[in-house]
Structures are given as structure tokens and as C-alpha cells.
Amino acid sequence: SAVISQKPSRDICQRGTSLTIQCQVDSQVTMMFWYRQQPGQSLTLIATANQGSEATYESGFVIDKFPISRPNLTFSTLTVSNMSPEDSSIYLCSGTGNYGYTFGSGTRLTVV
């Protein structure tokens, strides 16, 4: 199966700033996704990262707050913009291909 390298693994950020999270896959994947996991909760899908075009966002998530890029089939970024303490969560990327589903190791974000 593919391996996804996600970074940073954790960060503590000031409110009002932005953080960009990167995911690099070691092989081409068909689709990439970004999830948010709030403290003690399950994973919620933020958006599908589309290669070469705008991401497809789920209800409750907007591009201005969570801009996503996917310039090629192996790389994607998620930016958490104008952060507030409510954005403190774990953010995970995932990719799917012939091998199935693989997840990055997650980014634990704390906003102070």
C-alpha cells in the first residue's frame, strides 16, 4: 500500500494566523481527502482534494477557511486560515488507489 508523509506532526499556533499542512504520497493515488478530528471525536471529512482543480468541500466547510491545493497526483496541502481555538484538532489526509485507503499520521494543531 502507499505511504503518506504528513507534516508537521504537531504545532501550536497563535489565533488569527494560518497553518499549512502538507501530505506527500510515495505513489500516485486516485483521490485524496482531508479530515478533521476534534478532541475526543470521530473523523469528519472536510473536502476532497481534486488534482488540478478546486477542492470539493463538505457541508460546513468553506474554501476561504480551509484552502486546499493538489498540484499533482502525489501531493496536497490544507491551510487552516485565520485560526481560532475552535480549530484545535487533529487534521488527517488520506489517499485511495488500487491498494485501498491510506492515512497520513496526522497533524495535531493547538490554537492559543
Place this chain on the structure above:
Amino acid sequence: SQQGEEDPQALSIQEGENATMNCSYKTSINNLQWYRQNSGRGLVHLILIRSNEREKHSGRLRVTLDTSKKSSSLLITASRAADTASYFCATFQGAQKLVFGQGTRLTINP
């Protein structure tokens, strides 16, 4: 919205005992998957069971699926301290979007 609901939300057992977690879902599925998450890190795929299967085994894991009740269970036999983690069921919504249950936090006490 979450597709699956799991119970119990938290489970604490002694090492060597068996752990059973349940998952219910709402819509028709082609398959159901179980994942493990250690300490809020990335998810590890454990097992996939197809809608035409009733039971599947992988090592110490046994998964059952009852499509008439829209439910699945994950059994971990002879638990070990290393099994301490959160366990999530997941189903596909649409072609490839995974939707997760609420999860069960499993603690194995030595």
C-alpha cells in the same frame, strides 16, 4: 454527518480478555471497514468485510456483518496492552468518501 454509531464509546478490560465493539450504520453498503487509531495519530486499516460476507477473520480479529440489522461487530481475542487504541468502523458514502462511526476507546489493563 456520521454514517455509523458505535458502542460502547469506551471499553476497559484486562489483558487476555476478549473485546467486542459494535457498529451500526444507516444506509446500504458494499463493504464496511474497521480502523485503529493509536493516541490520536493516523489510522491503520484493520479489515474490510464485503456486504455478501457474514464473518471474516484476520489473526486475533473477527468481524461480523449483519446487513439486515445494518450492524457489524469487531472482536479482538486474547487482548494485549498494545491493543489499547480507538477503533472506528467506516463505510463509503458515494464512490470513495469514507464516513466514520463515533469510535470505541479501548483500554487494555495489564
